[in-house]
Structure formats: C-alpha cells, structure tokens
Amino acid sequence: MAPVCVSFRKVSKNYDQQSWVVDSLNLDVREGEFVTLLGPSGSGKTTCLMMLAGFEEVTSGEILIRGERVNDIPPHKRGLGLVFQNYALFPHMTVAGNLAFPLQVRGMDKAEIRARVDEALEMVHLSGLGARLPAQLSGGQQQRVALARALIFHPTLVLMDEPLGALDKQLREYMQYEIKRLHEQLGLTVIYVTHDQGEALTLSSRVAVFNEGRIQQIDAPDMIYEYPANAFTAGFIGENNLLQGELLETDGDTCAVGAGGGRLRGTPVGVAGGGEVLLAVRPERVLINPDGDCANALDGRVGDLVYLGDYMRAVVELGGGGELIAKYPNDRGKRDIKAGQPVKVGWHAEDCRVFPAPPRTGGKGA
Amino acid sequence: MNGNGKPAFDAGQIAGLDAAFAIVRAVGVPEDKIEDADRRQHLVRGVAAGLHRSRAFLLVAPLLLFLAVTYLVPIGGILFRSVDDSALQTWMPKTAAAFAQWDGAGLPDEDTLAVFAAELGQARKERTIGRVANHLNYRMSGMRSLFNKTGRRLAAGGGPDAAGNWREWLAQLDPRWGRRQVWTIIKAASGRYTQVNYLAALDLRRGDDGGVARQPEGKRIYVKIFLRTLWVSLAVTLFCLLLGFPVAHLMAGLPPRISNWLMIMVLLPFWTSLLVRTTSWIALLQSNGVINGTLVWLGLIGDDERIQMVFNLTGTVVAMIYVLLPFMVLPLYSVMRGIPRSLTRVAVSLGATPLTAFARVYLPQTLVGVGAGSLLVFMLAVGYYITPALVGGQSGQLISNFIFYHIKVSLNWGFASALGVILLAAVLLVYWVYHKLVGIEKMRVA
Ligand SMILES: Nc1ncnc2c1ncn2[C@@H]1O[C@H](COP(=O)(O)OP(=O)(O)O)[C@@H](O)[C@H]1O
Numbered sequence A: 001m002a003p004v005c006v007s008f009r010k011v012s013k014n015y016d017q018q019s020w021v022v023d024s025l026n027l028d029v030r031e032g033e034f035v036t037l038l039g040p041s042g043s044g045k046t047t048c049l050m051m052l053a054g055f056e057e058v059t060s061g062e063i064l065i066r067g068e069r070v071n072d073i074p075p076h077k078r079g080l081g082l083v084f085q086n087y088a089l090f091p092h093m094t095v096a097g098n099l100a101f102p103l104q105v106r107g108m109d110k111a112e113i114r115a116r117v118d119e120a121l122e123m124v125h126l127s128g129l130g131a132r133l134p135a136q137l138s139g140g141q142q143q144r145v146a147l148a149r150a151l152i153f154h155p156t157l158v159l160m161d162e163p164l165g166a167l168d169k170q171l172r173e174y175m176q177y178e179i180k181r182l183h184e185q186l187g188l189t190v191i192y193v194t195h196d197q198g199e200a201l202t203l204s205s206r207v208a209v210f211n212e213g214r215i216q217q218i219d220a221p222d223m224i225y226e227y228p229a230n231a232f233t234a235g236f237i238g239e240n241n242l243l244q245g246e247l248l249e250t251d252g253d254t255c256a257v258g259a260g261g262g263r264l265r266g267t268p269v270g271v272a273g274g275g276e277v278l279l280a281v282r283p284e285r286v287l288i289n290p291d292g293d294c295a296n297a298l299d300g301r302v303g304d305l306v307y308l309g310d311y312m313r314a315v316v317e318l319g320g321g322g323e324l325i326a327k328y329p330n331d332r333g334k335r336d337i338k339a340g341q342p343v344k345v346g347w348h349a350e351d352c353r354v355f356p357a358p359p360r361t362g363g364k365g366a
Numbered sequence B: 001m002n003g004n005g006k007p008a009f010d011a012g013q014i015a016g017l018d019a020a021f022a023i024v025r026a027v028g029v030p031e032d033k034i035e036d037a038d039r040r041q042h043l044v045r046g047v048a049a050g051l052h053r054s055r056a057f058l059l060v061a062p063l064l065l066f067l068a069v070t071y072l073v074p075i076g077g078i079l080f081r082s083v084d085d086s087a088l089q090t091w092m093p094k095t096a097a098a099f100a101q102w103d104g105a106g107l108p109d110e111d112t113l114a115v116f117a118a119e120l121g122q123a124r125k126e127r128t129i130g131r132v133a134n135h136l137n138y139r140m141s142g143m144r145s146l147f148n149k150t151g152r153r154l155a156a157g158g159g160p161d162a163a164g165n166w167r168e169w170l171a172q173l174d175p176r177w178g179r180r181q182v183w184t185i186i187k188a189a190s191g192r193y194t195q196v197n198y199l200a201a202l203d204l205r206r207g208d209d210g211g212v213a214r215q216p217e218g219k220r221i222y223v224k225i226f227l228r229t230l231w232v233s234l235a236v237t238l239f240c241l242l243l244g245f246p247v248a249h250l251m252a253g254l255p256p257r258i259s260n261w262l263m264i265m266v267l268l269p270f271w272t273s274l275l276v277r278t279t280s281w282i283a284l285l286q287s288n289g290v291i292n293g294t295l296v297w298l299g300l301i302g303d304d305e306r307i308q309m310v311f312n313l314t315g316t317v318v319a320m321i322y323v324l325l326p327f328m329v330l331p332l333y334s335v336m337r338g339i340p341r342s343l344t345r346v347a348v349s350l351g352a353t354p355l356t357a358f359a360r361v362y363l364p365q366t367l368v369g370v371g372a373g374s375l376l377v378f379m380l381a382v383g384y385y386i387t388p389a390l391v392g393g394q395s396g397q398l399i400s401n402f403i404f405y406h407i408k409v410s411l412n413w414g415f416a417s418a419l420g421v422i423l424l425a426a427v428l429l430v431y432w433v434y435h436k437l438v439g440i441e442k443m444r445v446a
C-alpha cells in the first residue's frame, strides 16, 4: 500500500467555543488517492480543507502531511494546490499572469515561467487564451485556469472545494473527466469536497461521508452505496426506502424486525438486543411479485407509477400502512403492472440493512 | 446520477420551438413568409423599445432639468461673469466707442473728453452712473468717488468756459484726471470682455506698456492661496487614505453584524451638524482646550508653552481630515467588500507570503476604491469653506474663503467668478488625470 500522505489525528474545530464544527476527526489519505469529503452543506467539509491548507486553526488534535506535523506551518509554506468553487482567479491579471503567479513568487526565471505557462495552458486545452482576462472566459474555462494554476508549481497534494459547483451539468461532467485524467496522469493525491454524491461516486477512490463534523463512513464508492454503515449514510447516498420498526431477534447474519405490519428479515448493522431500528432497502432491490424463496413479502397496491424508459418507478402503498418505492427494469413481463393494482412486494434479507434508529433530536454534538 | 445542476438548455423550450416550426411546415406557409413575419415582429419590437426608451427619458428628465438649472446654468453664469466687461459699453456707449478709438498715448484728446463728460453728466441724471463707477472701482479703488463727484458737477451744468478746455477743467476738479492711468483704465474697460479678473487672480496685471507683468511683491496673494489650497487638499487626501484604508479593510473583513456597527461609527459624525463638530474641534485644540490642558497637566509642556493648534493651518488640516474621512472610508469599503477573501487565500496557497499576496493581489483591486475615495475627498477639500473659515485663522484660509469674501464683502463678483473658474479648471484637470489613470467609468462610491 502507498504511504500515508495526509493524516488527521483527532482533529477538532470550533469557531465559537460552543459547537464542534469538526469533531475528533481521524482520516488517513494515501499517496495517489482521490478522497472525497461528501456531506450536506454545513457539515464541516470546507473547514477540514481549510485546516489542512492552513487557513483555519486547529482547535485540538494534529494534522500531518507526509509524517510532518503541519499545525504551525503557515499556509504559504505548505505547498498544496488549492481550487475553490468560485475559481478565485485574480481578476486584474491575465490568464497567463494568473498561471505565472505561483512561479513568480518562487523566484523562477522568466523563460522557464513562459515555458511552464504554455505547458499548463496546453494541459487544460486553453492554448492561445493566455492574454485574456478571466472575465473574458466562460465558467468552464475559468475553472480550467484555476485548475492549471493550482497544478503549475507541481504540487503533489491538491485540495479542491466544490470546484465544479458553479458549472452546469454538461460542463460538470466534462470537468469531472478532466480532473480524473489529471489525477491519473500527474499521479496526484487529491482531497476533494463536494455535496454532489454523483460526483463523489464517479471520481473517488474513497468517499468520506460527513455529517455534523464527523465522518459517518469512509470507503470505496461501491461499498458506500451497497453497504452503508449507518442510517445517515443509507439515507444520504442514493435513494433508499427507510422503514421504522422494532427489532425482534437477531440470529447471526440476519435479524427479524417488526415493521410495516409484518415480520421482516434483514441484515443487522450494529444492532443487538432490541429497540427501535431503521430498515433500508434500495428501490432497485425491491421485487414486485417475488418468488417464493424471498425472505420478505408484503401486500400492497401500486400507487403512482412513473415511466422512466429503461426503468419503471412505482410507489407501492403497503397494506399495513406506509409506502415503498420500487424501481424495476422495463421488462416485457412487468408491462402489465398498472396503477391501482394489488401487488406483492418483497426483498432478500441481504438486500435489507437494519440500523439502530438515530436519535430523534438532530443538532450538533456538544 | 448527476444531481441538481441546471440543464444547459430548457428542453421544453426547444421542443416548443420545434413544434411551432413543425406546424408552420405542416400548414405550408412558405419560408420567406416566415421571415417576413419575423421582420415585422422585429419592427414592432423596435418601436416598442423606442417607446420604452422615451418613457425612460421622461423619467430622468426632471433630474436633467434640475441639473441644468442648478448646475450648468450657474457655471455658465460664473464663466460669463468672470470675463464680463460690458458695464461701460452698456451704460456709457458713446464713451466706450470713443475710448476704443483712442491710441492710449498721453491723455485723451478734447473730443473724446467732451463725449465722456456729456455722457457722465447724463448718466448721473439717469442714476446709472453707479453701475459704471462700481465696475471701474474694482479696477482701481477711488474710481467710484471720482466718478460720482465729477458726475455731480457735470449734471449740475458744470464745464469749461469758452476759452477753457475739458482737460484743464477736469484736472482742476480732481488732479487724478490729469493722470494717464485713470484714462487707461477707462479705455481697458471699453471692450465687451476682459482678462483682467484672471490676471488679478493669478497675481498678474497689465503693465503701463500694456504687457502682462507680475503684481508687486506685497500684492501677490492668490497664487499662494491656490497652492496652499492644493497642497492642503493633497495632504488631507493622503491622511484620509492612510487613516481610512485600514479601517475599511478591517470592516470589509468582519462579519456584517460587527462591520455594521463600525459603519455606524464611521457615519455617526454625519448625524451631527457640521458646525457643531467643527466648533468642537476648537474646544479640543485651542490653547486652553482639552488637548493642551491634558499636556500641561501631564507635565509634558509648560503652562506658557501651550501649542497653537487651532486658528491656523494645523487646525484647518486636522478638522478637514476629520470631516472628510468618511468620504474615503465609504468607497474603499464598498470596493473592498467586493473582493473575495478567497483571492488572497488562494494567492497564499500558491506560495505567496501574506505580504506579497496583499501587494500583488489585494492592493491592485482596491485601487478603484482608492481612486474614487481620493478623488471625492480631494474635490471636497479643494472647495471646502466652512471648516477653514471657523478653525483656519489667518494662515489657514483656503481659496473658497477668498471667493466668499469677494462675493459677500468686496462684492467683486467678476473677480470671485474668475477665482471659481480657475478652481473649476484645476478640478477638471484632476478629473482628467484620474480618468487617464483609472477610468471614470470604474468609479464606485458606495
Ligand atoms: N469563519 C467561520 N466562523 C464561524 N462559523 C463558521 C465559519 N466557517 C464556517 N462556519 C460554520 O461551520 C460549519 C461548517 O461549515 P463548513 O465547513 O463551511 O461546511 P461545509 O463546507 O460542509 O458546507 C457551518 O455551520 C458554518 O456556519
């Protein structure tokens, strides 16, 4: 395994002596990794990045870059590439001036600066636009300049705070591809902040799901999606049916839960004994009229039915109250399912994860 | 998967357009008809836009009218007044014509004097003599009394007997009529326009040979005052910038809740009468005022060494800095608030020291505000009147105080106008320089 590049050790941060914006954070990022901090707005992602970059003080704990404690190293000596959502291009300098800036402050000679600027412009497909001012570029172009500027002094660790947040969808997908290409081509270590889970799942080698200043789960994108570790991740990543229930019993790999007017089987995740639990089933794992070997089956009636072309999306009203969303492929066999029709829905025990119910009161840890 | 971005096009819109074209094609309207309709619609839109514009013009018309009446007309007025020399032409036209003919050598001949005497007597009877007398009195003091006295005698039927002549009669009446200088002044006033006000405002005069010469040493006043006004304004601008920049920078960096409070403190002085604030400086600065009192009490200066800080130039400069500071802070703040903090952060992350980031990234972007604030303060300072009048004493008077004096006390409006026009020209010059350096269209005031 590659050596550790960045580590957060029990890093906490508060701005007001009251609530922890970042709460005892532990995180190791290895060389060459693309780690995304994903979480709702206000969950402390930017604060983490700013502490790493040196712009916010760490309240307690320590941050190490390649084994060296950086808590007291001023930001201009940390040598990180930094990209912000609003591009942060210097409006009074040309594109070439922006790109040359990091090299100039390093005292590089003019000829070399020019060569590097040209190279960087080429890298982000902007050759020939060096003489323009940032205001004369489109949003996508500006972001590419910002990217090139953050990379031109060859940092190996690059931090990006929602760099694509201001772009429209098409451009964003293109830029995701560009970022991924640069990451691989240049062998960068990237710490990337976003609240867009699509982006996180596409780009990252690992995703750290943030909520209320804590990492809820950190894992590869598919693991995060398939095996959420707690109710927050289950609800935050992708679409999920969440049912409240009561744990009846656990036996090894499965457990029984009383919910939706029946006895349901699922995979327990951190639950034991009894008490309130939350069941999570992905809509695409909900089976309509399942076979006999399916562990769970409930009676219901098709409510809304939405035609998505390759998929159908049905809201199934359960007999015992509540409703479920089911997404199923647009097969010939299921074409005759119509709204209002009674159906059976079910799912396999391994497709249903059972979490301890989160405490009712939200709010940040004190 | 890709969540919540706005699509580049509104699919519905495009579909709608397509449908419209499909319908057009289906009912078989030829393409050029479509174009025609298009053009017509364009025309309609053009007319609508025209109406819209004229309505917009109507809305700003009152302001334009107001500006014309209260700004352009008065400026035109002072421009005119500063060169106006038509008093003699208007009230004693024949004299003006006769003196225009005179070659200016020696004393005027008998015919010219006869025309002058006749018209002077007439003007006295018609009570218009004062207009000419006052006007000429500005050129040389004593002219008023000389004209009045002579006019009175002429109106009473005075004049030389058959053997005598006008030259002797006048010289006998008052020896001043025997001096060429008096007649030269009358000749100089025979035209419609004059430069005499501008010459005087620049401490120049017409020499006896008709050329331009400097005023004698003791009478050179105004150039000095203009220069004083200029450098006081520059000094005030500079100090305001030095004091205001950090304040504005601080406010721009603070969360709004706190910066609003600071803003109130900056604006607080505006809520008090300027007069009260300026006089309170007297209380602070005068010899037995608060500051001197404190210094004496602390034993830093002796009781007989009290520093003269008011009723002189120091007082003017200090009080003007105080009064004008908000005009520097406001535009600076407004510009600085618009500079994202992420810019300096990014500069630092790119390896610049905080100082370099400030100098190369932050400072250049504040220049628009520095320009606007400096321009505003300088313009206000150049024309400042009340503060120097109250705390300036003798040495702290600026050009506007002299303009006031000539309007209100000496009643020489032509001269006051010339001073004003020169001030205006200087201000326009500064504007022009600013425009060349920064660009007037970039000015942001609040
Ligand atoms: N400079 C600051 N002063 C006080 N509170 C702050 C500051 N910056 C961020 N916060 C607070 O910290 C929390 C986390 O913010 P942030 O790290 O920006 O979240 P995210 O990037 O995940 O949206 C928010 O509640 C925010 O209000």
Ligand SMILES: [Mg+2]
Pocket: A042, A045, A046, A047, A161
């Ligand atoms: Mg953020």
